[in-house]
Amino acid sequence: MTRQMTGAQMVVQALKDQGVDTVFGYPGGAVLPIYDEIFQQNDIRHFLVRHEQGAVHAAEGYARSTGKPGVVLVTSGPGATNAVTGITDALMDSIPLVVLTGQVPTFMIGNDAFQEADTVGITRPCTKHNWLVKETDRLSGVIHEAFHVATSGRPGPVLIDIPKDVQFASGAYTPPAKADLGHYQPRVKGDQAAIEALVALMETAKRPIFYTGGGVINSGPSASQLLRELVDATNFPVTSTLMGLGAYPASGKRWLGMLGMHGLYEANMAMHGCDLMINVGARFDDRITGRVDAFSPGSQKAHIDIDPSSINKVIHVDIPIIGDVGHVLEDLLRIWKARGRKTHKEGLKQWWADIDDWRRIRCLDFTPSKKTIKPQDALVRLEALTKDHPNRFITTEVGQHQMWAAQYLGFEDPNRWMTSGGLGTMGYGFPASIGVQVAHPDALVINVAGEASWLMNMQEMGTAAQYRLPVKQFILNNERLGMVRQWQELLHGERYSHSWSEALPDFVKLADAFGAKGILCTDPADLDDAIMEMLNHDGPVLFDCLVEKHENCFPMIPSGEPHNKMLLGENADTSSAIGNTGAVLV
């Protein structure tokens, strides 16, 4: 027995059947029938953003912090094109999203109709898959398939373009159980022989390292659990990309901190000098590898990844294992245990001694100032005052503040850290914090921001105010496009071409204008009190933290250098480093 309903009703029914209770969107002519249905029900909450890009980032924040797909609803033409940046961001960072766009009626497609854009054409390269649905009968089936594609294998954004006449017309509703999910069924189990080969290498490696990434987070909390068990049982050191922070706890003994361009000295040195690199759900991004031909020259490399196209894309690996992190780690752990839990204890002892030498450099040390707030200091204080909060989530914008947040804040659990890594989208953090807060109404949600990034989606103040979302906007205001300025200083002869944040608003007044709370902090001595004031305020807060304007973010691996050629801040104690560096290079 099939149920007949309109296309617009199908959208709402299919979302409900997929367990969706939250949609971020913005209405317009081509989606009015769907908005009409949303109006007439109470199961799905719709959050009205102030710009479609904001809707997509909010959905990303929602998705990353819950493990569920985020859902977006926008109109045709400008609604769809405004969403493109967010969709691309989600593709790069493997975030599952289902984006619904309205389209002009089927009989007008191709006529340059009002607010017509070739949405499937525009979004083909920035979605995992997309559909233009021209028959109402197919609509519900496509929506179910869309959720399947977005969430299985390597997650990503999908888009369904729905012409207005399809929303009005009636058709037969297909429930999820009856839907044809197509042949898309990525493999999750890793090849046993390859896993055994990796175990054999783990048993003899003297300088092993786990290099973990966003794939561990994508795989779900149990994958992080397995990773912890494996790391602690083997006593191997572990580092992570920007996207994988929290999979292994920052307080863990074997944690080396983030690696890569702005990663920690010990993490990068260990990657450079290891003899066995076990990549778990990371993709050898160029922020990690630096100069490819000098990347970890002496190691054998294993790579666990669900997407075969990630394997051997950048770095040749010796043991590729295609599968889901959770599934593969489970097998890996089981086989390693069954073969007698062997590791090279002597080698590991020396390896940890090397690592401890590198740690002694204290690459994140800085001199706090009594006059101006150092951005690092602001984050150290923020960390001290919030790390024991039972339910803390951090989002970031893009720039120096993002890197400092990754360096100075500690993440104990997965899904607590949302940042735009692959696309590096300024303007991501504020709407993302809104999405996180919507998903976790009682949590402490802080967006660590730079003033320039924050301004890119500041219109979302309206959203935060309307829904009384107590998101804390922690703006490290250096009145500069700091990251750009740093590159200009280091790579472009100190020619600061257009890297100033001119004509900045008074953020306190700006907050006030939206009925939110604004706090200005300029004196290091006031920092703690000001942060506490922010935390204690039950509502959205704009925290304008005026920081040192010309601070650089270190460590930094500069222009095409290998991992062992890092630039360090002036406080790092390099005296003991040199000898060890040479030792590791061989």
Added chain:
Amino acid sequence: MNALKIKKGATSHSAYNLRSNFSDTQEQHTLAVVVDNEAGVLARVIGLFSGRGYNIESLTVAEIDHEGKRSRITVVTTGTPQIIEQIKSQLDRIVPVHEVHDLTVEGPSVERELALFKVAGAGEKRVEALRIAEIFRASVVDSTLESFVFELTGTPEKIDAFADLMRPLGLVEVARTGVAALSRGAGA
């Protein structure tokens, strides 16, 4: 800060210096890609090649199973072994792609292409064109007093060779279908 040793005023520095550690020998491969015959599927495949900077030497596409709504795309591409592997895995993750076969490595295969050649001329050249066409077993599908259209089926190399011979004899236009290819033997 000066650890970078970049002179004040220097311009040519960036963080990208990504020399790859893979082999750089170029190989030509023929790929057969079985896809759902749905709107936009060809755009997805072509967009992948243009978006990621891969080469397309030849491309043919046609429906091969009307009932099952499947099409077969045959792509001839060149690249380093690592790029060829990337192309295959990238193709394979397009949702409506069912199968990707690398006919160049999956055992022996046959490749054929059909081409039409318009050759115009008179006298000796016209006679010579007809003679060569016979040698190649090209058939005449149109003729006027001053022109022929030849039809030729064969490997791309054979078609190239024929075109080279026709050029001095008054070749006006060529139309080629691109390569269709199948593996030899009973298996699919």
